[in-house]
Amino acid sequence: MKLQVAIDRVPVEQAVRIIQAIDGQADIIEIGTSLTKEFGLRALRPVLEAAGNTSVLADIKTCDEGAYEFDLGFDLGFDYLTVMGSASMGTLETCAKSTETHGRVMMIDLLECDEQRIERISGFQNAIYCLHTSVDSGATADPVAQVRAFKARFPQIRHIAIAGGIKQHQLAALAQENIDIVIMGSAITKADDITAACQACRKEMQ
Numbered sequence: 261m262k263l264q265v266a267i268d269r270v271p272v273e274q275a276v277r278i279i280q281a282i283d284g285q286a287d288i289i290e291i292g293t294s295l296t297k298e299f300g301l302r303a304l305r306p307v308l309e310a311a312g313n314t315s316v317l318a319d320i321k322t323c324d325e326g327a328y329e330f331d332l333g334f335d336l337g338f339d340y341l342t343v344m345g346s347a348s349m350g351t352l353e354t355c356a357k358s359t360e361t362h363g364r365v366m367m368i369d370l371l372e373c374d375e376q377r378i379e380r381i382s383g384f385q386n387a388i389y390c391l392h393t394s395v396d397s398g399a400t401a402d403p404v405a406q407v408r409a410f411k412a413r414f415p416q417i418r419h420i421a422i423a424g425g426i427k428q429h430q431l432a433a434l435a436q437e438n439i440d441i442v443i444m445g446s447a448i449t450k451a452d453d454i455t456a457a458c459q460a461c462r463k464e465m466q
C-alpha cells in the first residue's frame with residue numbers, strides 16, 4: 261500500500277515547505293483540488309520541482325473537457341490525474357486515452373457514485389478507483405469495512421485507493437487489505453509537526 265499525502269488549502273510556498281518536511285517519506289504527493297483551483301496547474305511548477313523523484317498527483321477532479329485537462333496536466337509533468345466517476349463516459353474515455361498516450365496513471369474519484377454507476381464505469385483496467393468520503397460529510401468511519409464491501413461487490417476492479425479524513429490509527433489494519441493507495445491529508449499536513457506525523461503514519465503501515 262502506497263502512502264499518498266494530500267496537500268490542501270495552503271499557498272504554493274507552504275506546499276513546497278510541506279514537501280520538504282515530508283522529505284521523501286510519501287510515495288505520492290497530492291496537490292489538492294484547492295491548490296489547483298486557487299493557483300492553476302501552471303503555477304504549481306515549484307511543487308513539481310520540490311517533489312524531485314517522488315510521483316505527484318494533481319487532484320483536478322475533471323468532470324468535462326477530459327482530453328484538454330489531462331493532456332495539460334500530463335504535459336506539465338504530473339504523474340497521476342483525477343477524473344470524477346460521475347463524469348460522462350466520453351470524458352472518462354478521453355481521460356483514459358490521454359493517460360495511456362502519456363504512459364501515466366488515471367485515478368477515478370468515486371465521490372457520491374452509487375453501485376449502478378460504479379458498475380457502469382468499472383471497465384478501466386489500469387485506473388485506480390478511489391473510495392472517497394466527502395470532507396463535508398465527515399471522515400471515513402471504517403475504511404477496512406468499506407474496502408471489504410467494495411471488493412466483494414466489484415471484484416473486477418483491481419486497483420483501489422481510499423480517501424477522506426483517514427487517521428493514523430486506521431492505517432495498520434488498512435495495510436492488510438491489499439489496496440494500492442491510502443490518501444492522507446489533514447492528519448499529516450495540518451499536524452503541528454508534519455515530519456513526525458508522516459513518519460508515524462509510515463511506521464503504522466509497516
Ligand SMILES: O=C(CO)[C@H](O)[C@H](O)COP(=O)(O)O
Nearest residue numbers: 266423424425426444445446
Ligand atoms: O480530495 C480531497 C478533498 O476533496 C482531499 O485531498 C482528501 O479528502 C484527503 O484529505 P483529508 O485526509 O484531509 O480528508
